[in-house]
Amino acid sequence: MLEAHQSPVDQHRRSAPRDLVMVGDGRFRVHTQAYVSPEVFAQEMRQIFSTQWVYLAHSSELPAPGDYKTTHMGLQPVIVSRGDDGVVNVMLNRCVHRGAVVCRDQRGSANFFRCPYHGWVYGRDGKLTGVSMRGGDNGYGADFEQPDGLKVVPRVDSYRGLIFASMDPEAPDLREYLGRATELIDGKLDQSPVGEIRLVSQPYVSRYQGNWKFAAENIVDGYHFTFVHAAFIKLQGKYGSTTGDFHVHQGHSQSEERKYRTTGQSFATRHGHGLNMKPNPTQVQLVEEAFPEYHLQLQAQHGEDLATVLGSNTASIFPNLGIIHHQIRTWRPIAPDVTEVTIYPYEVVGAPDEFNQGWLRSQERFYGPAGHGMPDDVEIFALNQQGLAADSVDWLILERGIGAEKQVDNGDYQGLASGETPQRGLWRKWKQVMA
8 A cells, every 4th residue: 555655755765876866858857865765875885985096195195115195985084194115105093803994084194094993903005913902811822813904905006195095906097987087187286386285274174964976066156156155255355365266256247257157168978077277368378478477487398388278177086086276175974864075275386385385275265164166055055955855846957058968079068158067077976987
């Protein structure tokens, strides 16, 4: 009797996740349950964050042997550690004895990791090097089968200092996985005469009451800015860059900002990465006028047209990495409706100090604890999650610009700058992996 009277929403709660993404002729919709269901969230942790390449750290955070960082792959705590041989190791941050986290600090340098519960000791590479009080009448017997050590994540690789890991030993080559996104990464890092960036500032951390995919979608969303950040646009119109914007945001009015947000193009790659590519002539002009030697250096390396190198290009790397302006951003899923976002401002190695300081002031103005942008965004994410409680409305609409979208090389899609091509790319990959 219950089966006969189930609502469509109840039926969708019991559907396979692949059925939660509707793709058709001129249609692209995502079901509410893809954002709110605990079952879907649990499956994401198993099938996305345990199989895909997950961004964990930048090499500048681990400059020397013994340096480490603790972070997460989905819900799983991990240690990223540089070994004596300089190789980066990634291990689950869980003692093989009774399961306690063995490293509690966010960053540091250590010769070994000691479990705080019973004192078992592990090397920088995760190998078990000491079992406390092992012998004697109260210890472990002669036939005790000692574990090897912390579970090691099987795949670790990096691209231009960005360190990724995957639980899947058969994950594709990282360079192939990143695909077209490497062009954007190269452009960002090529602002450096030596091709490097450095994370030196303390990160900004915020937590919001919403699903992790809102952050992944929003960072490459060219449609929301004039609505969500309307108050900031008014501030920009009144004060311009005098309060530290460093010519990052181009519009001093709603109409100017909308015009800017519709320039350029967007991409969705076959591995779920979204790219939003915009020229930024004002930034090129700023560098040319304020830092002429640096400008000539960039021209010598990359040619007269510096639009790609100094453009306002943004990436959402599936599943957990964002790159925008002069920052690396991560989002960590905690629950279906709880997400933590961490923003790491970076310096361009070899660029003038004033250039790096100007960018840092811009980050503080928009993304910092007293900034304008981050509070706007996380409030919207929370409002999204609240609205999804009205789950008798089944579908979210992601069809903006779909008529202008075209498939290009290697299975990628190209679309409008303010269209929803990057978001559709994320959901195509999500549907494939979750299936």
